Amino acid sequence: MSTAFYTHAECRLHDMGAGHPECPQRLDAITDHLLSTGLDIALQHRDAPQATLDQLERAHTAGYVLQLKDRLEQLAQSGESRALDPDTIACPATWRAALRAAGAAVAATEAVVNGEVANAFCAVRPPGHHATRDETMGFCFFNNVAVGARHALDVLGLQRVAIVDFDVHHGNGTEDIIAGDDRVLMASFFQHPLYPGSGAVPKGTNMVNVPIPPYTRGLDVREIIEAMWMPRLEAFRPQMLFISAGFDAHRDDELGQLGLVEADYEWITRRLKDLADRHCGGRIVSCLEGGYALGALARSVAAHLRVLADL
Numbered sequence: 001m002s003t004a005f006y007t008h009a010e011c012r013l014h015d016m017g018a019g020h021p022e023c024p025q026r027l028d029a030i031t032d033h034l035l036s037t038g039l040d041i042a043l044q045h046r047d048a049p050q051a052t053l054d055q056l057e058r059a060h061t062a063g064y065v066l067q068l069k070d071r072l073e074q075l076a077q078s079g080e081s082r083a084l085d086p087d088t089i090a091c092p093a094t095w096r097a098a099l100r101a102a103g104a105a106v107a108a109t110e111a112v113v114n115g116e117v118a119n120a121f122c123a124v125r126p127p128g129h130h131a132t133r134d135e136t137m138g139f140c141f142f143n144n145v146a147v148g149a150r151h152a153l154d155v156l157g158l159q160r161v162a163i164v165d166f167d168v169h170h171g172n173g174t175e176d177i178i179a180g181d182d183r184v185l186m187a188s189f190f191q192h193p194l195y196p197g198s199g200a201v202p203k204g205t206n207m208v209n210v211p212i213p214p215y216t217r218g219l220d221v222r223e224i225i226e227a228m229w230m231p232r233l234e235a236f237r238p239q240m241l242f243i244s245a246g247f248d249a250h251r252d253d254e255l256g257q258l259g260l261v262e263a264d265y266e267w268i269t270r271r272l273k274d275l276a277d278r279h280c281g282g283r284i285v286s287c288l289e290g291g292y293a294l295g296a297l298a299r300s301v302a303a304h305l306r307v308l309a310d311l
Helices: 025-037 062-078 094-113 144-154 172-178 218-236 262-279 294-308
Strands: 003-007 043-047 082-085 088-090 119-122 161-165 184-191 207-212 240-245 284-288
Touching: 003 025, 003 094, 003 294, 025 294, 062 082, 062 088, 062 094, 094 119, 094 144, 094 240, 094 284, 119 294, 144 161, 144 172, 144 240, 144 284, 161 172, 161 218, 172 184, 184 218, 207 218, 218 262, 240 262, 262 284, 262 294, 284 294
Parallel strands: 003 043, 003 119, 119 284, 161 184, 161 240, 184 207, 240 284
Antiparallel strands: 082 088
């Protein structure tokens, strides 16, 4: 079976303004690199559908979903842009893009669980792992990975799923949503201290939070994963693996100060794929989070995809 690649043109229409690092060109860099390397022909390309309100409300409060819907639909009608928090700006196309990003996670989850594809990568924006149950934050509106994970549990009948987050920033929104939910084990490393300043003290026993200092390099991160993540993940025996795939821990990315390179992302992905092959029937859904140095982002996503696609 193949690796599915979910994206949608509307994800490129979300624009937080000139100079903002979370820009439409991120997706262009990824797709251009896949085309130039020929990797695109090994992937099964699929359009991301829009998430429904019911799907969003499995991870977010109904009040938050409806309030955000009203605010973003007002912007779509007015043609204006507006800051919803100090880092997160909504434009007229944001509502449609956010629905596509979360919808990609749901569709990918269904395709993988139903056996249509072996695994899937969602090249979407806006990202999601800072969005809490009831708050936008850190470029994020809906928590795409959490929406997908809850769909797997609440709709598709899985009993245990794991979420792995290797973004340079702590996935505080995902932790807020799933802390205390014993059906989910979340493992992450993140630079600390760094935005959003959380994660050093986990919110639940189902969290494996590993804060690491600036300038930590890839070989050290690999040792951390072996020592801190893998024993918990192996013991948990997840039926499906979700990845918050942020590539801003790359040494070229100016939003963090970690020292990972493409070979490290390849190693991490291979380690996770081996785990999924043992426990999950290979079932993985990976969703793009951060990564703002365009060249490094594109190369790192390609390294990630080559492992997922067994290339």
